[in-house]
Amino acid sequence: MDFLAPTTWAAALAAKAEHPDAVAVAGGTDVMVEINFDRRRPPALLDLTRVPELREWAPEAGRIRLGAGVTYARVIDELGATLPGLAMAARTVGSPQIRNRGTVGGNLGAASPAGDSHPALLAADADVEVASVRGTRRIPVAEFFTGVKRNALAPDELIAAVWITPPAGPQQFCKIGTRNAMVIAVSAFGLALHPARRAVGTGIGSAAPTPRRATAAAGFLAGELEAAGLWESRGELPDALAVEFGARVRDAAAPIDDVRGTAAYRLHTLSVMARRVAGWAWTEYRSAA
Amino acid sequence: MTSTQITSQVRIGDGRVGQSALRPDGTLKVTGEFAYSSDLWHDDMVWGVTLRSPHPHARIVSIDTTAASAVPGVSAVLTADDVPGVNAVGLEHLDTPALATGVVRYEGEPVALVAADHPETARRAAKRIVVDYEVLPALTDPRRALDADAPLVHADGNLVRSMQIRRGDPAPTAPVVVALDFEVGMQDQAFLGPESGLAVPAEDGGVDLFVATQWLHVDQTQICRVLGLPPEKVRLTLAGVGGAFGGREALSVHVHACLLALRTGRPVKMSYARDESFHGHVHRHPAWLRYEFGAQPDGTLVYGKADILFDGGAYASSTAAVVGNGGTLGLGPYAIPNVRVDARGVYTNNPPCGAMRGFGCVQAAFAHEALMDALADRVGVDRVEIRGLNGMRLGDSNITGQVIDSAAPVRELIETVRDMPLPAERSGAADIRELPGGVSNTTHGEGVVRGIGYAVTYKNVGFSEGFDDYSTARVRLEMTAGEPVATVHTAAAEVGQGLITVEQQICRTELGVERVVVHPKDTTVGSGGSTSASRQTYVTGGAVKAACEAVRASVLARVDVPECRLEGDKIVSAHGEVVASLAEVLGSGAVEETVEWRHRPTREIDPETGQGDAHVQYAFSAHRAVVDVDVELGLVKVVALDTAQDVGKAINPDAVIGQIQGGSAQGMGLALMEEIVVTDGHVRNPSFTDYLIPTILDMPPMRIAVLEYADPHAPYGVRGVGEPPTISSGPAVAAAIRAATGRALRRVPVRPEHITGT
Missing domain, CATH: 3.30.365.10 (Aldehyde oxidase/xanthine dehydrogenase, molybdopterin binding domain)
Structure with a gap:
């Protein structure tokens, strides 16, 4: 197995162009596990940890450009207030050691349906910046996940960064696991309220072949809030509305039975989580008046 | 804790029975320096791996090791045909082949072994062993095990043991009756240190095995039977154990590492990865x-x-x-x-x-x-x-x-x-x-x-139930550099529970010494019994205490004053007077006693x-x-x-x-x-x-x-x-x-x- 260790972004893109079957590795919390278990034996590994550009984040054009190599620990420490939904998701990732190694870019690269970042990125309307020697493009995160552990990257492309708009409204994230820390999601849900455009963002994790939005549920909630004038009045969220939103989020999922949980339980938890986070987010929105 | 200073030295009067003596392995463990069995190393060693059954129940039609043997770096590929002695181990019944013969009875059963100069080479070679299985109907619901039409796991039937207890009225009645059914799932010991060991072939045709285990002597008996060697040629030393909880009572790498070492003439290290560990030891019964x-x-x-x-x-x-x-x-x-x-x-x-x-x-x-x-x-x-x-x-x-x-x-x-x-x-x-x-x-x-x-x-x-449950302890007392030193030697496994500290505390209490050397746990002393059943402080503790008492009696017999005790480097009378110095009494010699100690017998x-x-x-x-x-x-x-x-x-x-x-x-x-x-x-x-x-x-x-x-x-x-x-x-x-x-x-x-x- 070749081990490619570029030290600049340009060199990394050149290496990926030359070795399109090389597997990019950042924190290694997914890739190295697969290699150690001999589930995967790529012809080459492309180590991105020596590329300084990937470890940077900065505000740019009203958004945050989060380098693909920024770890969960840094998301929590440095962006906890700026990107609350993503930071909440990052806090649920593995152990402190894993959060020190694992990166949001790596999460996207693995594209697991259980990836903890994904529901938060979906809810926040993030874009994934990908690059190759041919150029750079941005992919809306909802179009990034193309199948179980598959994403929209071309063979010569690498993930450069994630673009997220600092929210003008509340964000929430929650995740079900059968212990109270260090657990892979049985199901997860991310929510963002976008009051400026009277919209609701959603993200479902671990309950479909890919992370996905609950688009109909989000449209329903936004529409009901609009119809009742609640965006302006900041009145209380009717319980029945939260319950119906939960039911519609549940209906957007397509989970399976596996060793971590049953499909029925996953569906049930989505309805409960969506109902609860809608309430928490709305309470925050009201109190922000 | 206000003190940050940690010392393994204790003052006289400290570290005796009833006091929280510090563990000699404690600092090493919390600083990551303790050598566990997975850290064992020998410059000339090769690595052993196990090929395991993918099927819960299958007949082995054939095994072709040609391709595996041809992998560069591979020094041995072994199957059941290569077992020199009796291909059977087991704690209570000799029903477990060291390597499967004819049939596999569970997913993960060892079928073949490979030794190679790198663990990855060995793993790759193991995948090139071609085993032709004829899959058999599997019995996976124990509630059906005794049905007449259940597949037979072993030829003599699916019952391991049935027991009954009948006391009092055979058909009792009561005004209030509650009855319920329950089910308990299969728990794992989940010890953090994976199964691992190092087998070193010896010039006498025997083997020295360093291994993480719970009972060296019962391991030794089982290994000898498979290798066809007498006990004096199969010597075991306890390696650093990273937890056990019962999961190391049955054999894992033990026999396999020895088989490979004797075949290759090289030291062989085996160490399971976590997934293999889940297949490599017994679990709690559902x-x-x-x-x-x-x-x-x-x-x-x-x-x-x-x-x-x-x-x-x-x-x-x-x-x-x-x-x-x-x-x-x-x-x-x-x-x-x-x-x-x-x-x-x-x-x-x-x-x-x-x-x-x-x-x-x-x-x-x-x-x-x-x-x-x-x-x-x-x-x-x-x-x-x-x-x-x-x-x-x-x-x-x-x-x-x-x-x-x-x-x-x-x-x-x-x-x-x-x-x-x-x-x-x-x-x-x-x-x-x-x-x-x-x-x-x-x-x-x-x-x-x-x-x-x-x-x-x-x-x-x-x-x-009538088991002859005993432990052996050897205790020696001597003067070293002007200081009395006790050495305690048992084969009782320290698996992290703190037995070596207990042994030291008992020696200090009984012999009045400060320094107690714990001899490595090995088979050059008699059995310490199993580190299980919550028994070691009781039984090996009892053996150490008895050995100390024998040493003390032997020393005190050398002074003609009744009712004396040992205190530091002195022999002290019941009235607190110094009767003699230990240096005078012991000279350059040592007093050593070995005791085999039993608790009260139990009955079937x-x-x-x-x-x-x-x-x-x-x-x-x-x-x-x-x-x-x-x-x-x-x-x-x-x-x-x-x-x-x-x-x-x-x-x-x-x-x-x-x-x-x-x-x-x-x-x-x-x-x-x-x-x-x-x-x-x-x-x-x-x-x-x-x-x-x-x-x-x-x-x-x-x-x-x-x-x-x-x-x-x-x-x-x-x-x-x-x-x-x-x-x-x-x-x-x-x-x-x-x-x-x-x-x-x-x-x-x-x-x-x-x-x-x-």
């Missing part, structure tokens, strides 16, 4: 339990009935003894006049099950404690009171008719935990880490209901009635669990897990607390999350990704009351400590969840969907 209590209207038990089925998996391992425990102890620490218990262990094509902390009592306790709660509720008696009412007392007979002849403080234990302060009620804006779901942020208090549960247990200490039980003095000692504990359950999501946060336990005498109080904390966490783990999920004979979660054990966020701080009612028959009055906490903690947690949810919850681990009903 159990199906049907229980019935008959009682007076005031809750006094009239009779107890139990029907217990243990799934032993493909090979017997210690299933028969687990059945023995599950049967003889299966109704819990209660005085019950009329008894009918049937316990069976069967073969299936599931993973083999054997020893694990709590050994047959863990499964039974989930049943008898839940049924006791059901009885309390039925007759309207408080759940603590009903345990006090029925709890054994000194002088009571247990269900095998054995008189409990030392403390049996059931009422005191359960009332002690009841009377401990309860955790504060949740207040409004709780830290989410204090709530079910923790940082996963699933509730801010919604759906959270608190519940409290109680459980009490008793557990036998030491080996039972009567095969018809199950009556008999089956056990040597009983240890009692009680737990109170307080849980917050998110009843909508089925998530649990254990808020408090408090306990009281009678330890007879705390030889090392800090170590006792550590055992109680760890054991309680392990029992809680079974109640909440720890299960090897087996579907059609296949393990679905052989990793710590999906086999979950409690984290620090799952385990609450504990209140622990340590009672010390000395057992007059045991050295220093000790009672085994390690197992009872694992037995009573889980049922208390399960009871608390039932209290919070109102759900029946007859199966553990309690999964979230059992609580939500989805």
Whole structure:
């Protein structure tokens, strides 16, 4: 197995162009596990940890450009207030050691349906910046996940960064696991309220072949809030509305039975989580008046 | 701790029995410098790996090793045909091939071995071994094991052991009857140090094996049989053990590493990866339990009935003894006049099950404690009171008719935990880490209901049912550089529980010395028995004490003054006068004594009635669990897990607390999350990704009351400590969840969907 260790972004893109079957590795919390278990034996590994550009984040054009190599620990420490939904998701990732190694870019690269970042990125309307020697493009995160552990990257492309708009409204994230820390999601849900455009963002994790939005549920909630004038009045969220939103989020999922949980339980938890986070987010929105 | 300085030196008068002497391995372990068996290294070594069966049940049609042998770097490929001696191992029955012959009986059964100059080379070569399997029907439901049409796992039938206990009225009736069924899933020991060892071939044609294990001498006997070598040519030394909990009582790498070493003439290291470890050791038996209590209207038990089925998996391992425990102890620490218990262990094509902390009592306790709660509720008696009412007392007979002849403080234990302060009620804006779901942020208090549960247990200490259970200790006293030094040599395995510290403390106490050297644990001294059954402080402790007494007697015999004692470098009279210096008495010589020490004998039980003095000692504990359950999501946060336990005498109080904390966490783990999920004979979660054990966020701080009612028959009055906490903690947690949810919850681990009903 070749081990490619570029030290600049340009060199990394050149290496990926030359070795399109090389597997990019950042924190290694997914890739190295697969290699150690001999589930995967790529012809080459492309180590991105020596590329300084990937470890940077900065505000740019009203958004945050989060380098693909920024770890969960840094998301929590440095962006906890700026990107609350993503930071909440990052806090649920593995152990402190894993959060020190694992990166949001790596999460996207693995594209697991259980990836903890994904529901938060979906809810926040993030874009994934990908690059190759041919150029750079941005992919809306909802179009990034193309199948179980598959994403929209071309063979010569690498993930450069994630673009997220600092929210003008509340964000929430929650995740079900059968212990109270260090657990892979049985199901997860991310929510963002976008009051400026009277919209609701959603993200479902671990309950479909890919992370996905609950688009109909989000449209329903936004529409009901609009119809009742609640965006302006900041009145209380009717319980029945939260319950119906939960039911519609549940209906957007397509989970399976596996060793971590049953499909029925996953569906049930989505309805409960969506109902609860809608309430928490709305309470925050009201109190922000 | 205010002091940051840690020293392994202790002053005279420190580090004796009853004091929390520091462990000599403690600093090394917390600084990451301790050498575990997986760190073993030899410059010339090659690596051994195991090829395992992918099928729960299959006939081996052929094995072709040609391609594997041809891989550059491979030095040996072995199958059952290469076994020089008898291809059979086993703790109770010699039913387990070292390498499969003709048939494989479970997924993960060892089929072939490869040695190569790099572990990756060995693994790749193993994949090139071509095994032609003819898949056979697998027996994977133990409840069908004794059906006439069930596939036979072994030619002589699927029953490993059946036992019955009959006491009192054969057809008892009672005004109040409660009966329930229960199921307990397969727990794993989940020790962190994987199975590993290093076998070094010797010039005499023998082999030296360094291995993490629980009982060197029984390993040695089994290895010798397979290798066809006498014991003097198979020498074992204990390597650094990273936890055991019963999972190292049966063999893992032992024979395989030796076979490869003798074939290659090179030192061979084997070390399992985590997924292989889940296939490479026995687990706790899953159990199906049907229980019935008959009682007076005031809750006094009239009779107890139990029907217990243990799934032993493909090979017997210690299933028969687990059945023995599950049967003889299966109704819990209660005085019950009329008894009918049937316990069976069967073969299936599931993973083999054997020893694990709590050994047959863990499964039974989930049943008898839940049924006791059901009885309390039925007759309207408080759940603590009903345990006090029925709890054994000194002088009571247990269900095998054995008189409990030392403390049996059931009422005191359960009332002690009841009377401990309860955790504060949740207040409004709780830290989410204090709530079910923790940082996963699933509730801010919604759906959270608190519940409290109680459980009490008793557990036998030491080996039972007539087993010749002994330990050997060799103790030497000599002057070294002007200072008296004791050396203690036993083969009793230190697996992390703190036995070497206990051995040092006993030597200091009995010989008055400060410095005690613990000789490496090996087979050049007699057997120390198994590090299991909570027995080592009792039995090896007893042996060390006896050896010290023999040394002391021998030394004191050299001075003509009665009733002297050893104190530092002096011999002191009963009046405190210095009679002689040890240097004068010992000169340049040493006094050494070796003692083989036995506890009181136990008896086999009567095969018809199950009556008999089956056990040597009983240890009692009680737990109170307080849980917050998110009843909508089925998530649990254990808020408090408090306990009281009678330890007879705390030889090392800090170590006792550590055992109680760890054991309680392990029992809680079974109640909440720890299960090897087996579907059609296949393990679905052989990793710590999906086999979950409690984290620090799952385990609450504990209140622990340590009672010390000395057992007059045991050295220093000790009672085994390690197992009872694992037995009573889980049922208390399960009871608390039932209290919070109102759900029946007859199966553990309690999964979230059992609580939500989805």
